[in-house]
Amino acid sequence: MTEKVASPFVAKMIGDWYGFIKKQDILKAQTMRNEIVKAFENMEEDQNVLLYFNLIDARYKMLAQEFEGSKALLKQIEIEEKQKTDDMIQYYYFFFNGMYEFYKKRFSDAINYYHIAETRLRNVPDDLERAEFNYQLSIAYYEIAQNHFSINHAKKALESFKSADLQESRVATTLMVIASNKMDLNQFVQAESTYKDAINLAAASNLDLPQALGYLNLGICYERQGKLQQALNSFQNVLSIELKKPHKTLHMRTKYMLARVLFQLDKTAQGLDAYNESLMLANELSDIAYNAKLNIIHSIYVTDDEAQLDAALNVLKTQKLWTDAAELSIMAARFYKKQDNHKLASKYFDDGLESQAKKLSWMEEIE
Template sequence: MKKEVETKTAYEKAAGLMNQWYTMIKRHEALQAASLKQEIKELLANMEKNGDLQLYFHLLDYRHKLMTEQFAESAEVFREIQKQKEAVRNADDIIQYYFFFFSGMYEFYEKNYFEAINCYKKAEHKLYKITDEVEKGEFHYKIAIAYYQVDDHFRSMNHAEKALAVFNRHDEYIDKAIGCDMILGSIQFDLFRIKEAEEHYSRALDRAASFHNLRVVGLIYHNMGVNYANRNMPLLAEEHFRKALSIKIHEQSIFGINTIFELAHILYKHGYAEEERQLCKEGFSRAAEQGEEEYTAKFRLIFALYDGGHPLDIDFSLEYLTNKKLWAHVAELAKDIADYYMGQGDEKKSAHYLEKSRYAENQICKVKEELI
């Protein structure tokens, strides 16, 4: 009996510490999270094996690695978790919720956005078991981002507004509230509501600056640049991409590769010469080094199109994005290719790539219908 009580106490202590660990992860408290992770590992090593605890630890280890941008390592951890089908099947509802929720995050970072949404929807069936309001906000935040990636603006807006309402009640999650404003601002940009969009972004920027959160400030400038580029406002887009890259923590992060691509792309499209070649070279090198296949393909494509690279790289890169079902990116880039060839007087090639763009747009509509 005494041993059973001791086992239960140890189990409760480990579970409580893991909950604290997850809270630190969500708050981006990297040093504290790393320290607590080590404490939990030592505690688990001296306990009897418990399937749910071990599974929960591995799930949080995956989430920890995502927070610290160890994307390759995090993917490896999650692929191991996916092999534990029996443990997942026998786990309690809350562990299953985290499994499906983190599965959505895994698929999202693998660029499988529609599969990510399907995983999130499975998690949503068990969301009623979650009593923590902040965790529910976290769920709505993540699925809002996924819906935005597939251009499902109204579902994205619905979840982003729910998440924002939660995070506005918790000052320690100010960065997530800022993120919600960024999503809502981007949606308003896409709906051509420029004034409302800029209000969201202005509020996000003010809040991030007041907390000296340069990581988030960089992301805000990047997102604003993307939105101005999409609205064919190249000077404002360039200005905001340069502001993002002037922030060292952003420029050196994996998100900085994205910004370098967007700046190089817009400079190429508007006829500049030397700087974008250097940006393209730097961005391609960093993307290849970090295993960012999407961006190696994109850099190869724009270099081939605008700067004398091998013409076959255009189709190889577009094929990669198509195989990954990154339909929004295929639609945008194929349209840019069509515009370029039209400007060169090659109507046949222009029509060919315009058809690819329309096909991608149709695929977006088709998959959206399947998500209903």
């Protein structure tokens, strides 16, 4: 007769598994999950441990980019069942729901979930969990252009990650959040320097994905300043890094930015190659926002199609992606200004200013 595995032992395995997930070590997390599933076959019955597993599995699926599978797991957890559990389980429930909302680009909803989670986090004695929470809150605030809130939470996360062992990946990604905020505040020298610090740390620690993300963000920073050749080099650096596990979203984003820069450099044929690759991935990932962004740059630089451009901008506005809508409207305005089409230049400058003003309404949606 097979000896039963004690549920506290499996709970400890799940805790170790979550540690790999937080470090974004997808290969070790995948291996650990397989070991836990095998242990479940002989585990003594314990509903709390099963609930704990389902919650962490929902987080694992986000790391593995299986977002809809993650949401399906979260939906299985009944409110009544969750309320009978301790603060840690409730914290994970609200925190991971917030992360899913963030993925769906419903940033205000994500922050509202995080605020509920925070009331349970006070009773979870884990500094790294607090760091993870502050990191996720910082990127959500960044997306709604609350730069100072974002920097504040990122610095809290950075302090904790730096004081912990083997957290170089999280230090690097948190440095990028700070750099992105500096970029949005037009503090470009500080932004470039911080991105390079993150890239160097990732390279020294042999961390492929953070290094690639660093080059992507540095390229965006260069493009923002009109340093198009440096931006092009940076995006090509992203594509030159061999990832241990393919990352379709990163590839889609990089090819989109590459197309943007190539179009601006009047390298239309090369730009169309990058555009088509990004569009294929956007369709495969059902990414409505990137589909719209790709249509926008195609409408500006290739087809000069005002109706298509307006329709794609309206998709971003419907999704309340005001930062993207503002940036791309102003990009269109600058293009038409160079073409001496003052009517369209004026139209899209006004459109961009209107979207920038809409960003202020985001904070009103946060409870």
